[in-house]
Amino acid sequence: MKADQEAPPPSPGLEDLAIRCREVCRSYGKLKVLSNLNLTVPQGHIYGLLGPSGCGKTTLLKCILGTLKISRGHISVLGKPPAFPGHQVPGRMVGYMPQDLALYNEFSISDTLTFFGRIHGLSSTDTQARMDFLVDFLDLPHNSSLVGKLSGGQKRRVSLGAALLQNPQLLILDEPTVGVDPVLRAKIWQHLVEIVKTGKVSVVITTHYIEEARQANVVGLMRNGRMLAEGEPETLMKQNSATLEKAFLQLCETSDQVGSKHSTYPQGGVLESGQSLESGRDESLPILGAGSGPVEELPKYSADWKVRVRHVMPKWRNIAALIIKTTVRMKRMPGSLFFQFLLPVMQISLMCLCIGGDPKGIQVAVVNNETSSSSFSQSLLSFLDNSSVQQVNLSHAEAFAGAYNGEYWAVIGFGNNFTSYLTKRMIQRQVSKEVVDGGSVHVWLDLTNRQIALMLQKKIKDAFEVHQSSLFFFEEPIYGSMNSDFTTFVTPGAVLSITFYLAVGLTALSFVIERKEGLMERCWVSGVSSMETVLAYLISQLIIISVQIILLLILMLLVFKIPNEGNLMLVIALIVLQGITGTSFGLVISSAIDDEQNATQAALGIFYPNLIVSGIIWPVECIPYPLRYISLALPQTYASEALRCIMYRGWGLSRMIVWRGFVVTLGWNTFFVILAIVILKLRM
Numbered sequence: 152m153k154a155d156q157e158a159p160p161p162s163p164g165l166e167d168l169a170i171r172c173r174e175v176c177r178s179y180g181k182l183k184v185l186s187n188l189n190l191t192v193p194q195g196h197i198y199g200l201l202g203p204s205g206c207g208k209t210t211l212l213k214c215i216l217g218t219l220k221i222s223r224g225h226i227s228v229l230g231k232p233p234a235f236p237g238h239q240v241p242g243r244m245v246g247y248m249p250q251d252l253a254l255y256n257e258f259s260i261s262d263t264l265t266f267f268g269r270i271h272g273l274s275s276t277d278t279q280a281r282m283d284f285l286v287d288f289l290d291l292p293h294n295s296s297l298v299g300k301l302s303g304g305q306k307r308r309v310s311l312g313a314a315l316l317q318n319p320q321l322l323i324l325d326e327p328t329v330g331v332d333p334v335l336r337a338k339i340w341q342h343l344v345e346i347v348k349t350g351k352v353s354v355v356i357t358t359h360y361i362e363e364a365r366q367a368n369v370v371g372l373m374r375n376g377r378m379l380a381e382g383e384p385e386t387l388m389k390q391n392s393a394t395l396e397k398a399f400l401q402l403c404e405t406s407d408q409v410g411s412k413h414s415t416y417p418q419g420g421v422l423e424s425g426q427s428l429e430s431g432r433d434e435s436l437p438i439l440g441a442g443s444g445p446v447e448e449l450p451k452y453s454a455d456w457k458v459r460v461r462h463v464m465p466k467w468r469n470i471a472a473l474i475i476k477t478t479v480r481m482k483r484m485p486g487s488l489f490f491q492f493l494l495p496v497m498q499i500s501l502m503c504l505c506i507g508g509d510p511k512g513i514q515v516a517v518v519n520n521e522t523s524s525s526s527f528s529q530s531l532l533s534f535l536d537n538s539s540v541q542q543v544n545l546s547h548a549e550a551f552a553g554a555y556n557g558e559y560w561a562v563i564g565f566g567n568n569f570t571s572y573l574t575k576r577m578i579q580r581q582v583s584k585e586v587v588d589g590g591s592v593h594v595w596l597d598l599t600n601r602q603i604a605l606m607l608q609k610k611i612k613d614a615f616e617v618h619q620s621s622l623f624f625f626e627e628p629i630y631g632s633m634n635s636d637f638t639t640f641v642t643p644g645a646v647l648s649i650t651f652y653l654a655v656g657l658t659a660l661s662f663v664i665e666r667k668e669g670l671m672e673r674c675w676v677s678g679v680s681s682m683e684t685v686l687a688y689l690i691s692q693l694i695i696i697s698v699q700i701i702l703l704l705i706l707m708l709l710v711f712k713i714p715n716e717g718n719l720m721l722v723i724a725l726i727v728l729q730g731i732t733g734t735s736f737g738l739v740i741s742s743a744i745d746d747e748q749n750a751t752q753a754a755l756g757i758f759y760p761n762l763i764v765s766g767i768i769w770p771v772e773c774i775p776y777p778l779r780y781i782s783l784a785l786p787q788t789y790a791s792e793a794l795r796c797i798m799y800r801g802w803g804l805s806r807m808i809v810w811r812g813f814v815v816t817l818g819w820n821t822f823f824v825i826l827a828i829v830i831l832k833l834r835m
């Protein structure tokens with residue numbers, strides 16, 4: 152007997168329905184997963200959603216919960232569309248057990264339930280009472296046991312406990328009985344049957360154990376994104392077979408026959424929407440069951456502006472719950488925390504030790520043809536800095552052979568009349584070319600290493616100037632010190648980039664993992680918004696970054712004696728802001744990218760170009776023009792300059808260079824935070 156020949160049962164009013172889906176469509180790219188799907192869950196019923204793997208059950212549940220947007224159709228859950236302002240779906244009214252475990256492994260059972268209790272606004276007494284009941288009912292180990300150390304079945308039971316915690320009006324359970332022993336499975340079903348008896352709780356449950364769904368009040372059989380049949384299990388079995396499984400198989404066959412007729416339908420005779428293949432049957436209607444009923448007028452939903460504003464505003468309760476969660480997790484992972492605190496300290500130590508210092512023990516060959524020990528050449532050579540330059544006296548041939556073999560970085564040569572010619576050059580105004588040549592120090596450099604060559608040039612000139620009073624007298628510097636080296640230049644920028652990129656990497660990685668493991672989705676379903684997630688993350692990172700910076704500054708200022716002439720609070724504020732900007736950027740990457748490998752690649756891919764172009768290792772003034780404009784727009788260029796001016800010139804916020812560094816950092820931070828929230832919202 153065909154369903155469309157039967158008079159449809161009277162359609163229940165919207166207030167009597169827990170869920171109503173009409174003509175729901177949803178695709179992933181080109182893959183159409185839900186196609187004109189109708190589903191009706193009356194209040195106080197258990198709805199068993201059955202169907203083969205990949206038919207779209209989880210997708211449908213996510214659409215019902217509002218974590219996935221539908222492309223067409225209409226869904227109402229407990230009287231309003233999901234995610235409607237002021238409606239607690241997602242939120243406290245719905246308990247969701249996802250297919251993946253979606254539990255924090257570092258949490259104990261008690262931490263897990265307390266966390267969800269906080270988000271749902273339960274008092275600690277209520278949470279404790281529910282916890283005691285659930286631990287006993289679900290036969291869980293002691294509530295101090297760590298989730299990560301539980302067996303697969305125990306973890307699923309904890310996950311179910313988290314869904315049941317706040318006594319929600321609607322329970323959505325995606326395969327809760329997988330890996331659960333038959334005794335406990337029966338107990339879970341018995342509990343579900345009991346809680347729906349009150350008429351105030353409704354349950355949607357998916358299961359692969361088709362026969363257990365006989366205990367449901369209504370069963371929906373899905374296939375290929377469509378509802379094949381919907382009705383009481385007995386009705387479905389009576390009309391088809393003795394078991395629900397056989398009934399399902401038979402319905403699949405019927406559907407295949409209809410489908411094959413559809414595929415052989417003449418090309419010219421395309422079916423109008425809602426027209427049957429042979430007998431006028433509407434494809435969106437189930438083969439059996441109530442279906443959508445007569446065309447209903449959709450109610451108009453509107454919310455007061457105050458409710459809308461309240462809906463958008465972040466709730467401190469949720470932010471606090473998320474921060475406590477991060478703190479508990481960090482406490483349980485001391486190794487990772489230690490690494491996070493120590494890594495910047497190690498990086499800056501290595502940088503101060505290895506970058507910017509003068510080369511030491513550089514061997515140079517000296518060919519001195521003057522023999523007298525009182526010659527100018529001897530006294531000049533005695534002024535050469537011995538710690539940097541090691542002199543080896545050789546003959547002309549040996550010196551050049553050694554230099555060509557790479558043993559010496561330079562050859563320094565003095566002619567045999569060097570002293571007398573040099574004296575002539577100093578006394579007489581005009582001298583011959585021979586005198587100039589003989590009275591000069593001849594230096595042949597290996598210029599393959601520019602830093603070493605530049606150092607040698609400087610040391611030789613310095614020795615001459617010490618010996619022969621210089622024409623120039625360099626007064627006390629206006630800013631900085633005579634001893635400042637490359638380390639002094641590079642440190643402020645390096646500190647900013649280390650803080651920034653550490654925050655980017657760690658944020659991107661942990662955020663992506665939380666998303667991938669379904670933890671974030673579970674929090675969303677519990678009523679946590681994207682903005683709350685981002686804000687909580689930024690606040691938690693602020694604590695880590697502050698500790699990192701205190702350690703960094705102690706090391707930099709006290710151990711490596713990097714000078715600081717400016718206000719230490721300004722220095723700290725700018726570095727903290729850069730760390731927070733890095734966190735926000737990490738959030739952007741992880742909101743847009745789904746797996747940790749791609750997120751790490753993105754973070755690494757941006758690291759080097761940014762480091763090079765931001766004027767951190769080499770002055771911006773050396774960057775060619777079109778690139779310099781890009782450099783100035785980057786988050787660390789003005790900030791590094793500002794930090795150098797605070798630390799080395801002692802400037803404050805009254806100087807444009809300093810406040811510009813803060814403004815640019817804040818601007819980037821705001822942009823990244825907004826972008827992360829928008830991407831997270833769009834990708835839900």
Ligand SMILES: Nc1ncnc2c1ncn2[C@@H]1O[C@H](COP(=O)(O)OP(=O)(O)OP(=O)(O)O)[C@@H](O)[C@H]1O
Pocket residue numbers: 179182184202203204205206207208209210211250
């Ligand atoms: N994020 C995604 N991107 C692209 N395709 C997806 C995504 N999630 C699911 N799909 C595809 O959508 C289809 C339906 O998946 P869904 O998880 O809803 O099925 P299901 O009925 O719940 O399966 P199972 O019983 O095995 O959990 C599958 O073909 C799946 O490959």
